[in-house]
Amino acid sequence: MMKKKPDTKPDADLTAFFDAAKDADAQPTAAFMEAVLADAMNQTQTRTQSKQRSAPTQPWWARLFRNIGGWQSAAALTASAFLGITAGYAAPSALDYFGNTQTTAETYSDDSFSVASDIEALFQEG
Amino acid sequence: MALDAMNDISDDALMVHYANGDTQAARALTYRHAPRVLALSRRLLQNTAEAEDVAQDAMLRLWKVAPNWRQGEAKVSTWLYRITSNLCIDRMRKKKGTNLDEIPELVDDKPSIESRMQSNDRATALQAAMAQLPARQKLAVTLRHIEELSNPQIAQIMDISVDAVESLTARGKRTLAGLLLGQKEKLGLE
Numbered sequence: 001m002m003k004k005k006p007d008t009k010p011d012a013d014l015t016a017f018f019d020a021a022k023d024a025d026a027q028p029t030a031a032f033m034e035a036v037l038a039d040a041m042n043q044t045q046t047r048t049q050s051k052q053r054s055a056p057t058q059p060w061w062a063r064l065f066r067n068i069g070g071w072q073s074a075a076a077l078t079a080s081a082f083l084g085i086t087a088g089y090a091a092p093s094a095l096d097y098f099g100n101t102q103t104t105a106e107t108y109s110d111d112s113f114s115v116a117s118d119i120e121a122l123f124q125e126g
Numbered sequence: 127m128a129l130d131a132m133n134d135i136s137d138d139a140l141m142v143h144y145a146n147g148d149t150q151a152a153r154a155l156t157y158r159h160a161p162r163v164l165a166l167s168r169r170l171l172q173n174t175a176e177a178e179d180v181a182q183d184a185m186l187r188l189w190k191v192a193p194n195w196r197q198g199e200a201k202v203s204t205w206l207y208r209i210t211s212n213l214c215i216d217r218m219r220k221k222k223g224t225n226l227d228e229i230p231e232l233v234d235d236k237p238s239i240e241s242r243m244q245s246n247d248r249a250t251a252l253q254a255a256m257a258q259l260p261a262r263q264k265l266a267v268t269l270r271h272i273e274e275l276s277n278p279q280i281a282q283i284m285d286i287s288v289d290a291v292e293s294l295t296a297r298g299k300r301t302l303a304g305l306l307l308g309q310k311e312k313l314g315l316e
Contacts, residue, residue: 013307014299017255018271020248021169028164032178036160036185040144040152043189048147 137202170214263298
């Protein structure tokens with residue numbers, strides 16, 4: 001013979017027990033909440049530190065190299081510096097920039113300034 | 127940002143804020159979820175120290191997963207319930223066969239009046255009866271009838287079908303009814 005199951009209505013009958021369990025919920029202690037928060041802060045710190053470790057700091061010359069605009073700028077700067085130093089150390093005669101040119105005195109003859117005497121003559125005439 | 131100002135911010139957004147180093151977001155997530163996680167683990171493990179341990183562990187996993195959190199994929203609460211449930215079931219299985227005498231009585235620190243005492247007695251009786259249930263039945267009944275989650279939510283947390291949830295809760299309640307209904311008179315229910 002099949003055993004008959006007890007005719008229970010668990011939902012309705014157990015409601016009072018479930019309600020009592022909900023009422024019995026104790027609030028978490030401050031110590032527990034602080035411990036959870038401390039874990040959160042530690043995780044943030046750990047993440048920040050590992051980020052810093054994974055991105056090693058560059059030496060000063062590498063940062064300078066990057067800041068001036070990379071190898072193109074560095075090449076132009078080096079070439080300019082080389083030319084400047086070469087010009088500074090080389091003898092001026094070798095450069096011959098001033099050979100076969102006129103001096104100021106040669107360029108402007110005495111006649112160029114004769115206008116002053118003409119003005120004086122004009123004043124005398126009235 | 128002030129904690130109050132974070133009340134309207136979604137869990138997903140708080141996760142992003144926390145991952146970017148915002149400590150107020152961590153605080154808001156803690157106040158929003160840690161009490162529920164602790165309550166669930168306390169009900170399942172019936173030991174406050176162990177429950178705090180598990181709840182702290184579950185929250186720690188949340189902090190760890192924050193930078194990789196995919197918005198809109200899972201709800202933070204569901205994810206936490208799932209982690210907490212798994213951690214609790216692991217512990218329950220390890221210490222299977224708990225002596226009923228070891229179950230601590232629920233401590234009520236409010237003024238002792240008759241109704242509170244009766245409620246406390248019922249909660250203790252339920253706790254003792256729940257200890258008799260297999261781990262997954264206990265979890266399903268707790269989530270459905272105490273945490274008041276829907277069956278689809280429970281199915282997601284437990285990674286089973288809705289039918290399986292219904293079956294687990296029905297079997298669990300049948301066992302509980304058999305254990306508790308005989309005590310109704312003693313507990314002021316008749």
